[in-house]
Amino acid sequence: MRNIFTAFFILFLFNLLTAESIKVPGDFSSIQDAIDNSADGDTILVEPGTYQENIEVRNKSFVLTSNFIFSKSESDVMNTVIDGDNGDYVFRIYESDKAPLSIIGITIQNADDGIMPNAKFNIMNCIVTKCTDGIDYESGSGGICKDNTFEYNDDDGIDLDEDVDILIENNKIINNDDDGIEIRLHKYSGALLNYEIKNNIISGNDEDGIQIIDYPDVSDRILKIYNNLIFNNSMSGIGLMSDGNTVENYEGAPIEEPIEIINNTFSDNEYGITGGANLIAKNNIIINCAKTAYKNVSEASLITYTCLWNNGQDFSNSNYENNTIENINPAFSDKQDFILAENSECIDAGDPDSEYDDPNAQNGSGSALWPSKGTTRNDLGAYGGPYADDWDTKVITKINDEKAGQLLPLNNSLFQNYPNPFNPSTTISYKIKENTTVNVRVFDSNGKVVSELVNKIQQPGTYSEFFNATGLSSGVYYFSISTGNGFSQTRKMVLLR
Numbered sequence: 001m002r003n004i005f006t007a008f009f010i011l012f013l014f015n016l017l018t019a020e021s022i023k024v025p026g027d028f029s030s031i032q033d034a035i036d037n038s039a040d041g042d043t044i045l046v047e048p049g050t051y052q053e054n055i056e057v058r059n060k061s062f063v064l065t066s067n068f069i070f071s072k073s074e075s076d077v078m079n080t081v082i083d084g085d086n087g088d089y090v091f092r093i094y095e096s097d098k099a100p101l102s103i104i105g106i107t108i109q110n111a112d113d114g115i116m117p118n119a120k121f122n123i124m125n126c127i128v129t130k131c132t133d134g135i136d137y138e139s140g141s142g143g144i145c146k147d148n149t150f151e152y153n154d155d156d157g158i159d160l161d162e163d164v165d166i167l168i169e170n171n172k173i174i175n176n177d178d179d180g181i182e183i184r185l186h187k188y189s190g191a192l193l194n195y196e197i198k199n200n201i202i203s204g205n206d207e208d209g210i211q212i213i214d215y216p217d218v219s220d221r222i223l224k225i226y227n228n229l230i231f232n233n234s235m236s237g238i239g240l241m242s243d244g245n246t247v248e249n250y251e252g253a254p255i256e257e258p259i260e261i262i263n264n265t266f267s268d269n270e271y272g273i274t275g276g277a278n279l280i281a282k283n284n285i286i287i288n289c290a291k292t293a294y295k296n297v298s299e300a301s302l303i304t305y306t307c308l309w310n311n312g313q314d315f316s317n318s319n320y321e322n323n324t325i326e327n328i329n330p331a332f333s334d335k336q337d338f339i340l341a342e343n344s345e346c347i348d349a350g351d352p353d354s355e356y357d358d359p360n361a362q363n364g365s366g367s368a369l370w371p372s373k374g375t376t377r378n379d380l381g382a383y384g385g386p387y388a389d390d391w392d393t394k395v396i397t398k399i400n401d402e403k404a405g406q407l408l409p410l411n412n413s414l415f416q417n418y419p420n421p422f423n424p425s426t427t428i429s430y431k432i433k434e435n436t437t438v439n440v441r442v443f444d445s446n447g448k449v450v451s452e453l454v455n456k457i458q459q460p461g462t463y464s465e466f467f468n469a470t471g472l473s474s475g476v477y478y479f480s481i482s483t484g485n486g487f488s489q490t491r492k493m494v495l496l497r
Contacts, residue, residue: 021045031055031064031082038062040098045069046106048079054087054111061098068105068125077105077127084111084131093117093141100143108134112492114153117141120165123148132491133159134176142166151175154489156182157205160195163188168197175204179211180233182246185257188219198226199382206431207248208239209269214255215244223259229338229382231267237286240275240296247418247429247464250274252296252317263350265338265382266293272311276301283350285330285381286311294318305351307380324351330381339383350378417467417479421494425468430481432458437484440465445476457484469495 024046028034032055034044040061048067066080067073084090090111093101096119107127108114114131115123120143127149128134134150139162149172150157157173160166160183173180180202183195202209209230212223230237235248238261242253252274259279266272272286273279277299286293289311294303296317303320307330314327331344340346417426432438440454450472453465467479474497480490 023047024051025049035060035062035064046080048076050081050083052083052085054084054089055082055091057091057093057096057101059094059096059098061096061101063102063104064106065102065104066106077125078107080105081107081109083109084114087111089113089116090131091115091117093119093121095119095140122146127151128157129153133157135159137161137164137166139163144169146170148172149174150180153177155491156180158182160184162186163190163193164195165193166195168195169199171200173200173202173205173209176206178205178207179246180205180208180230181210182208182213183211183223184213184215184244185219185221185255186215187217188221190220193219193221195221195223196226197224197228200228202228202230203232205233207234208236209233209266210238211236211241211246211248212238212255212259212275213241213244213246214253218256221257223257225259225261226263227382228264230264231269231338233269235269236271236274237264237266237269237289238273239271245418247427250291250295252276254296254299255279263378263380263382267338271295273297280304281306283378283380285309285346287330292316294320305349305378305380307346307349326380337383338381340379340381346380348378349380352378417491417493421496422469423496424470424472425466426493427464427466428453428479429462429464431462432483433460434485435459436487439482441480442467443478443480444472445478450477473497 022034022038022042022044024031024034024044028037031046031051031053035055035057038044038060043063043065046066066076068076082090088111090108100120100122102122103126105125109130112132113136114128115135116138118138118140120141122144125147129152131153132155134153134157136159142165145166145168147170151174153176155178157176158168158181181197239248240253240255242251250271254277255275256277259276261273261279261281261284263283266284266286268288270290272289272293273281274295276297279297279301281297281303283305285307287309291312293308293311293314297303298317298319301319303318304324307326307328308314309329326349328345330346331341333339333341417428419426430440435457438454438456438458441449442451444450451467453467472495474495477493477495478490479493482488
């Protein structure tokens, strides 16, 4: 894991050494008991092992960590596991007036939500896997999400709902069954909410890399998406949807909230960026889109300083400055790591405004500190030139192999239903990746089957099934898919009368 020697991390280590330390299982047999008996500022140190718990946190401020805090070894993260046993959550963090709690160096797995917060908290150097949503940020939450891995979750790696203020930085958000990051722009007015998404690898997700979902009324939010590598996602790199719809249809919604998409690299997504009425796309590289690089980036939006190469088409109904568009092969290094080679014409090709210079980033985007170039003008893409020595090229190789099916078997997936909540009907979408028998059913909260929507052999493809709940009472229902090759998945929906 990269960038662990940050000032933020050092501060945590200092707090660890100076505050009270509680050990699990040494002092308490369960993590829940340790949290309940902690005081503000305490550090809870969890020894390696698997802890099957569904943890609730109420108005507490602590650091929960593993031996990773000392070893800096990912093996300590992988060997310290909190398993939710397919419950509603591993962590439920309630509203709090305390300083944000922190979770560092732990694997979180097997629940509907890995973490469901209604308060700001910090999560660093963790693995969140095999949940429905890795983290389901809800009203009043946010904080710092840094240096984590979100992978193999049944829905979204990170789901952002309601009023959230957040930094998502240096994460690997890979191979999730729906979106890498899903952002819902629910109605909100007040102090400006910042969504800062930077320096992440977002890849191998079965719908969009980042999906932004609009709702009525313009909210007080700004989205900043900088220096991300977004590649090999099945649908859009960044897809904008309207009216609460989360089933990607490539509409390219005219979302009015300001969105800045700067110095990112997009590769091998179906579409690059779709939608936006107030979107600035600058200093990006978009290559190998099967369909379109920019679709419906219109109204007050602008595309400028962009490298486009080998796309089905570059623009559809989009506003761009033609004299700043480069139709060239970006020329990455021979390591296939999306780092610009020394002869790349994308070096020093970004916006020349000093606002985009980064003279301190000697090997990062915007540096262009080449002996033969000698300038600090911004480069195009996420990575400008030879990157730091600890760049993890194994991550890129692993993602590419898994996307090609070399390490993972073919898998099916169940999308969300839309709308949800619903009255009286909703549409359930799912994807089949190989010929197999498919059974799609709806259950009530007692486990009784109320509708069998599908029971037949289906070919690979994406399907939608209409469910009408006329005659059923309000409440929680579940829809499931099971297939002849052993795949099974269940999700929750709400009928509101």
